[in-house]
Amino acid sequence: MKRLLVACLLLAAVLTAPAFAQGQFKVLVVAIPNRYHHDYAVVAKPQFERMAQAHAFDLDWRWNTTPFDGDLSGYAAIVLLNTPGDELKGAQRAALEAYVRAGGGVVAVHRALIFNPPGDWPWFEKLIGRAFRIHPMVQTATVRVEDPAFPATFGLPARWVWTDEWYEFGEPLVPSLRTVLSVDERSYDPARIWPGQTARGMGAVHPVAWYHAYDGGRVFVTALGHTPALYEDRLYLEHLYGGLWWAATGKGIDAAAPKLRSPRRGQCPKGTSSGA
Structure with missing residues (x-):
């Protein structure tokens, strides 16, 4: 009887204890x-999940935009994983704007960079920083590290x-962009489309x-x-986590590290748009 009473008290303590996040921060991934x-x-x-x-x-993985109908303040960063901003509608857009203005972090991956129709949500397009034009067929190329001081x-x-x-x-939509990686167009055929x-x-x-x-x-x-x-490549996952860590915490930038190359501004010829 005594053991049963102790067990019941322990169970009650667990059920009534406040819920604390186990990780150092919480991330929402929308895929x-x-x-x-x-x-x-x-x-x-x-x-x-392994990365977390x-x-x-702590990781919250979602296949839809329903988290934007609720409170986003518990997330240190939101990852838009191949999920463009046009998936968000009405009040969901206002929720993301409020989240960012409160100091939240955003990680935009690949397809998230394309917004259709262009001009429908200028705030989001500036959040991405550049407007997508087009892309050639999948090819192997050489990527260059432009900022070794970034995680x-x-x-x-x-x-x-x-x-x-x-x-x-196209040209940057905001002046504050800092390039992390670039691709050497001499290492692939930009016209192969x-x-x-x-x-x-x-x-x-x-x-x-x-x-x-x-x-x-x-x-x-x-x-x-x-x-x-x-998404099974170790280097790519390290690339993603480095950016995610910074977006969530603002930490990790090595201000003392020398840059490999000075930023250069080039001409961006007009092109057509396509799906991706």
């Missing part, structure tokens, strides 16, 4: 399958062989990952991540 990106999420989900375990943060590059070699869709962008479409590349300056402070929050953007198999 909505779409026309061009649907198989990736099945591969990415267990990888993000390895780096001691999303810490695990990467100075030159990195990578296979992906090489998004092309489907019949009826035209891509010309961006020239000597072709960023594929960047970060900036925006409207009170922190934003990390990477155009890499089209093929599902990429």
Whole structure:
């Protein structure tokens, strides 16, 4: 009888104890399958779960936008994993804006960089920082580290062989963007595209990952991540976590590290748009 009473008291204590987050911060990942990106999420989900375990943060994975109908303040960062801003409607957009203005972090990955129709939500387009134009077919190319002082590059070699869709962008929409990675257009064919479409590349300056402070929050953007198999690549996952860590905490930037290259401003010829 005494043992039963003790057991009941212990159970009551567990049930009434306040719930505390076990990790150092909490992250929301929104991964909505779409026309061009649907198989990736099945591969990415267990990888993000392992990432959360390895780096001691709490993970909330969602296949839809319902979290934007509630309180977002408990999240240190929101990852839009191949999920563009046009998935958010009405009050959900206002919720994301309020979250960022309160100091929240955003990580935008690959398809999240494309907003349709352009101009429908200027705030989100500026959050991304650059407007998508078009991309050629998937090809192998050389990625260059432009900012070795940023955590999303810490695990990467100075030159990195990578296979992906090489998004092309227009001029920066805000002046505060800091380029993290660029792609060398001499290492692939920017004009290799489907019949009826035209891509010309961006020239000597072709960023594929960047970060900036925006409207009170922190934003990390990477155009890499089209093929599902990429989410099993160790270097890519280190790239993602480095950006996520900074977006969630603002930590990790090594101000003393020398930059490999000085930023350059190039011409961006006009191109057509396409799906991705």
